[in-house]
Amino acid sequence: MKLKLISKKRLVSNIKSFTFKPQRPIKWSAGQYLIYSLSHKNDDLRGKMRFFTISSSPFEKNITITTRIFKSASSFKKSLDNLQIGDTIEAKGPDGDFVIENPKKRLIFIAGGIGITPFVSIIRQLSFEKKPINITLLYANKTKSFLFKNGLDETAKIHKEFKIHWFLSPKKIDKRTLGRFTKNKRHIFYVSGPDPMVDEISDILKLLKVKEENIRQDYFSGYKKV
Ligand SMILES: Cc1cc2nc3c(=O)[nH]c(=O)nc-3n(C[C@H](O)[C@H](O)[C@H](O)COP(=O)(O)OP(=O)(O)OC[C@H]3O[C@@H](n4cnc5c(N)ncnc54)[C@H](O)[C@@H]3O)c2cc1C
Incomplete structure (x- = not known):
């Protein structure tokens, strides 16, 4: 599925968030992740794919990635950081079982x-x-x-x-x-x-x-x- 960048902001120190509007609505459980693929030139050994938790909550409907962008960032993160509003990224998922089953338990x-x-x-x-x-x-x-x-x-x-x-x-x-x-x-x-x-x-x-x-x-x- 395609995700369109609608906002990016610096949260604290070198941590930034990137919010995307999905091409079509996505259902997920809080705590799950997507697998993102970002094609870019001169990709390094870590390649063009990454896993990121969806840091936004399902009620928000949009997908937010929150991540560290180091000065020596990978080619993937540099190109994520260089995305302009309106640009798109591919994603697969959601996946992951790091979700809560019984909110009544401590x-x-x-x-x-x-x-x-x-x-x-x-x-x-x-x-x-x-x-x-x-x-x-x-x-x-x-x-x-x-x-x-x-x-x-x-x-x-x-x-x-x-x-x-x-x-x-x-x-x-x-x-x-x-x-x-x-x-x-x-x-x-x-x-x-x-x-x-x-x-x-x-x-x-x-x-x-x-x-x-x-x-x-x-x-x-x-x-x-x-
Ligand atoms: C299920 C799952 C969920 C995940 N969710 C998230 C998420 O929500 N957010 C997230 O950020 N990651 C998440 N990750 C990890 C993510 O997939 C990347 O592997 C991770 O962010 C590293 O990214 P990168 O390889 O692009 O390297 P970068 O972060 O760009 O690092 C590149 C280089 O920077 C240097 N570096 C590393 N640490 C430091 C440091 N402390 N100071 C200075 N330089 C340093 C190193 O040389 C490193 O190789 C998740 C992984 C999984 C499997």
Whole structure:
């Protein structure tokens, strides 16, 4: 399917969002992703295709990608950044099972940096549907520029059941922190971020005797550790 760029903006530091209007309406569940293909000249070894979570929520109908654009960005991201309003990109999907099944259960969302994107989509959709947000968000970031901070704080003010804990580096989401949430065996843990972070947190959760079936993972593969 074709998506037409209708807006792009810088959110914080090197993070930008790109919003597209689909050629025909797309149905998706908050937390899912699309596979995008952007033809461009002189593509590098990473090629012309990428996975990106849909950071907008289904009620918004348009598709937003939220991503980091480094100075040394890949050829894909440079050409994404160079798109002009009205330009189009190809996409396939939606796909992915990083979605919530039972909003009545207490969910523990654990985000590393840009890994916040599926959570924001889910939380905003619940808020739009006026459903309770039975979620505790643990959000770790390397800098003070926590993505979507204002919106998340606003939501937490309205929904008293929604709790947020911020972890600014060097503060980490460690075993001690996670241990506070693993005592209740009915909690479901969702972990999203770069591969090493998702693996590290999942290993700690397993050490803390959380059953594998209660851990959901979203690997943002492709970000190298620097
Ligand atoms: C299911 C799924 C969902 C995903 N959702 C998202 C999403 O919502 N948002 C998102 O951004 N990504 C998401 N990703 C990851 C995405 O697909 C890309 O792999 C990732 O963004 C890296 O993009 P890139 O290869 O174009 O490299 P770039 O990000 O352009 O990086 C290019 C180069 O920049 C350099 N670099 C890397 N890190 C740093 C750093 N910290 N400082 C300076 N330079 C650096 C490195 O040399 C790197 O090779 C998702 C992946 C999957 C599988």
